[in-house]
Amino acid sequence: MSLLDKPLLDRSVGRMPSMTVQDITVARWLSEFHRRGAARFEQLGWPGRDQEYWRHTNFAPIINTRFTESQSAVVHSSALDAHRFSENEAAIELVFFNGFYQPHLSRLSPINGLTVQTLGAGGATSTGDDPADAALLERHLGQYASMESNPFAALNAGQFRDGAVIHVQRGVSIDKPIHVLFYASAAPDGSPMINHPRLLVVAGEDAQLSLVESYVGDAGGGVYFTNAVTEISAGAGSFIDHCRLQREDAGALHVAGFEVDLQERANFISHAATLGGKLTRNNLNVILNGERAEATLNGLVVISGSQHVDNHTLLHHEKAHCPSHELYKHVLADRATAVFKGQIFVQKDAQKTDSKQSSKSLLLSDEATMNSQPALEIYADDVKCTHGSTIGPVDEEAVFYLRSRGISLDAARHLLTYAFAADITRRIKVAPVRRRVEDFMANQHGLPQDLRITDLGQHDEKAR
Amino acid sequence: MALLEIRNLHARVAAPGGREILKGVNLNIDSGEVHAIMGKNGSGKSTLCQVLAGRETYEVTAGEVFYDGKDLLAQSAEERAREGIFLAFQYPVEIPGVSTSYFLKAAVNAVRKHQGQSELDAMEFLKLVKEKQSMLEIEQSFMNRAVNEGFSGGEKKRNEVFQMAVMNPRLGLLDETDSGLDIDALQTVAAGINKLHQQDSQRALLVVTHYQRLLNYVVPDFVHVMIEGQIVESGGKELAMELEKRGYAWVEQESRR
Numbered sequence: 001m002s003l004l005d006k007p008l009l010d011r012s013v014g015r016m017p018s019m020t021v022q023d024i025t026v027a028r029w030l031s032e033f034h035r036r037g038a039a040r041f042e043q044l045g046w047p048g049r050d051q052e053y054w055r056h057t058n059f060a061p062i063i064n065t066r067f068t069e070s071q072s073a074v075v076h077s078s079a080l081d082a083h084r085f086s087e088n089e090a091a092i093e094l095v096f097f098n099g100f101y102q103p104h105l106s107r108l109s110p111i112n113g114l115t116v117q118t119l120g121a122g123g124a125t126s127t128g129d130d131p132a133d134a135a136l137l138e139r140h141l142g143q144y145a146s147m148e149s150n151p152f153a154a155l156n157a158g159q160f161r162d163g164a165v166i167h168v169q170r171g172v173s174i175d176k177p178i179h180v181l182f183y184a185s186a187a188p189d190g191s192p193m194i195n196h197p198r199l200l201v202v203a204g205e206d207a208q209l210s211l212v213e214s215y216v217g218d219a220g221g222g223v224y225f226t227n228a229v230t231e232i233s234a235g236a237g238s239f240i241d242h243c244r245l246q247r248e249d250a251g252a253l254h255v256a257g258f259e260v261d262l263q264e265r266a267n268f269i270s271h272a273a274t275l276g277g278k279l280t281r282n283n284l285n286v287i288l289n290g291e292r293a294e295a296t297l298n299g300l301v302v303i304s305g306s307q308h309v310d311n312h313t314l315l316h317h318e319k320a321h322c323p324s325h326e327l328y329k330h331v332l333a334d335r336a337t338a339v340f341k342g343q344i345f346v347q348k349d350a351q352k353t354d355s356k357q358s359s360k361s362l363l364l365s366d367e368a369t370m371n372s373q374p375a376l377e378i379y380a381d382d383v384k385c386t387h388g389s390t391i392g393p394v395d396e397e398a399v400f401y402l403r404s405r406g407i408s409l410d411a412a413r414h415l416l417t418y419a420f421a422a423d424i425t426r427r428i429k430v431a432p433v434r435r436r437v438e439d440f441m442a443n444q445h446g447l448p449q450d451l452r453i454t455d456l457g458q459h460d461e462k463a464r
Numbered sequence: 465m466a467l468l469e470i471r472n473l474h475a476r477v478a479a480p481g482g483r484e485i486l487k488g489v490n491l492n493i494d495s496g497e498v499h500a501i502m503g504k505n506g507s508g509k510s511t512l513c514q515v516l517a518g519r520e521t522y523e524v525t526a527g528e529v530f531y532d533g534k535d536l537l538a539q540s541a542e543e544r545a546r547e548g549i550f551l552a553f554q555y556p557v558e559i560p561g562v563s564t565s566y567f568l569k570a571a572v573n574a575v576r577k578h579q580g581q582s583e584l585d586a587m588e589f590l591k592l593v594k595e596k597q598s599m600l601e602i603e604q605s606f607m608n609r610a611v612n613e614g615f616s617g618g619e620k621k622r623n624e625v626f627q628m629a630v631m632n633p634r635l636g637l638l639d640e641t642d643s644g645l646d647i648d649a650l651q652t653v654a655a656g657i658n659k660l661h662q663q664d665s666q667r668a669l670l671v672v673t674h675y676q677r678l679l680n681y682v683v684p685d686f687v688h689v690m691i692e693g694q695i696v697e698s699g700g701k702e703l704a705m706e707l708e709k710r711g712y713a714w715v716e717q718e719s720r721r
Contacts, residue, residue: 404545405570419562
């Protein structure tokens with residue numbers, strides 16, 4: 001495999017002499033981790049369409065492209081500015097360019113109980129008490145995103161050369177969002193490039209945090225491939241509000257593994273907005289691994305042209321008394337195609353599971369295709385699991401109602417499309433994310449200035 | 465010149481083999497007049513309202529309609545609204561995700577822009593709305609709720625009349641606005657309609673109803689009976705009472721003669 005031809009970087013060589021013993025331990029551990037990932041990817045190879053889990057997406061644009069591995073580079077670009085949050089909007093902000101940490105663009109202010117480590121060869125940048133916590137890495141990294149069966153996760157494990165580990169300690173609440181911005185590009189000569197964002201978030205017992213991941217980029221008319229892995233470990237009683245804002249370039253290929261482990265009473269809310277990219281495959285797997293843990297998955301897909309988005313989600317109910325709620329909405333224009341596969345797995349002991357799943361899709365064109373599949377696998381006998389799926393065009397009754405009030409046909413359609421998505425956007429608590437999604441919707445669907453919604457997207461405190 | 469002039473209007477369901485519903489309707493409405501159309505279910509009353517408002521699920525196969533001297537049938541639904549025609553729906557549509565406030569402001573400003581008036585800003589709009597809210601006993605919170613979402617039948621109908629009050633049309637088409645209302649709600653809605661009428665003596669209303677009940681409160685100048693897609697009998701308000709007493713059978717018999 002061309003990707004893996006070059007030898008893996010040995011972290012124990014070429015390090016600064018100022019490295020601590022812990023740094024060296026981390027480096028060695030990572031080196032071994034990379035070796036395992038690379039080896040596993042060699043064994044697995046790219047997914048084939050004969051594999052049920054992968055068959056909904058044609059990965060040929062990835063498989064048939066020769067990508068260069070991204071290299072550590074310092075970027076000085078104002079292109080990123082539009083995607084950054086202001087100081088008021090985020091507690092800290094970590095910026096990555098092609099998978100590599102950009103200290104000069106990032107904002108790390110010391111916060112009690114919050115530790116950030118980056119995993120690059122230039123030495124771990126960290127804030128907080130632990131300069132490089134080998135034990136934390138060993139305990140969590142790769143524990144949730146298994147490289148055993150998922151070739152993309154194995155590839156990421158083998159190839160990532162930077163990343164971040166965020167640790168919120170027991171009982172600590174971070175009052176503003178933590179923003180992690182991943183910006184990607186093609187190679188400087190315009191040839192296709194691959195990057196491997198890697199993020200691990202560990203929330204201690206009763207910790208509370210809001211995390212935003214932004215995936216954006218500029219392929220400059222070329223191609224790049226973002227192969228991201230995020231792992232979240234939510235300790236007992238912790239609360240995590242998570243936003244994933246994907247606005248990749250039109251030439252972007254994007255595969256993401258997002259794995260969440262919830263201990264007892266942990267509460268996890270995900271808002272995933274997929275608004276850009278040529279080909280996207282997201283795997284969001286949540287394991288409710290302790291009693292009374294709760295998960296809410298909200299998703300919004302807005303695509304056009306010949307874009308393809310494939311969202312596979314799994315709510316794995318391992319323990320009893322866990323509620324889960326899932327609502328994914330899709331707006332498909334032109335020849336866009338989307339897949340929603342929502343798996344709910346209820347283990348034998350997960351009695352009193354209460355799981356609701358809903359997928360709703362708005363087709364703005366006859367040529368758009370939606371493939372929505374619930375997949376329920378239930379081994380407990382005292383559970384409530386419901387699912388529903390609707391796919392249809394804009395409601396013509398509603399269009400006429402608006403027109404009968406003087407609103408033009410185009411504006412009526414735009415407004416209804418916006419309103420369809422607003423069902424998700426209004427649940428997003430993080431204002432800079434909500435505003436970006438709303439602006440995107442308004443621009444994308446040519447909402448005229450006089451119909452631009454400012455008071456419609458009121459954040460609904462009760463919705464979740 | 466009549467405000468609205470309907471001549472030999474024929475319309476069918478716009479679908480292959482669609483049934484003809486309006487079979488030659490003739491009706492003139494002058495500014496300031498209140499007309500009531502009564503008739504049994506399926507007689508074509510609601511279809512007439514929808515055709516006048518520009519619903520494209522019906523196809524006009526013959527006839528003409530002039531509104532303010534202009535060919536109404538050549539205009540799109542939104543143009544008709546901007547020219548001052550308002551349809552209060554029999555079944556108002558729920559629009560989740562769009563607040564009543566946003567929706568109404570967009571509507572009012574679309575009309576104002578068309579009529580060469582300046583658009584209302586948030587404060588001006590609020591002032592306009594408040595005045596109409598008290599008239600129809602509508603709560604403040606109403607404006608922040610999504611259009612008709614989760615509204616009771618009565619709330620939806622009140623919302624229609626409220627919208628009409630805010631939009632200030634020249635011709636109001638009220639399609640069974642009384643159906644599904646209890647007596648208290650009926651009185652509120654009727655009082656609202658009457659106030660609208662009093663406020664602008666030039667405003668014309670076409671009230672479509674199944675029962676005479678609403679006409680006790682909103683007193684029509686003319687009453688028409690519609691049977692099988694045609695207006696077969698017209699008279700003053702006493703015709704409504706007669707229909708209430710004797711039913712529709714005698715009109716049907718007379719119309720066959």
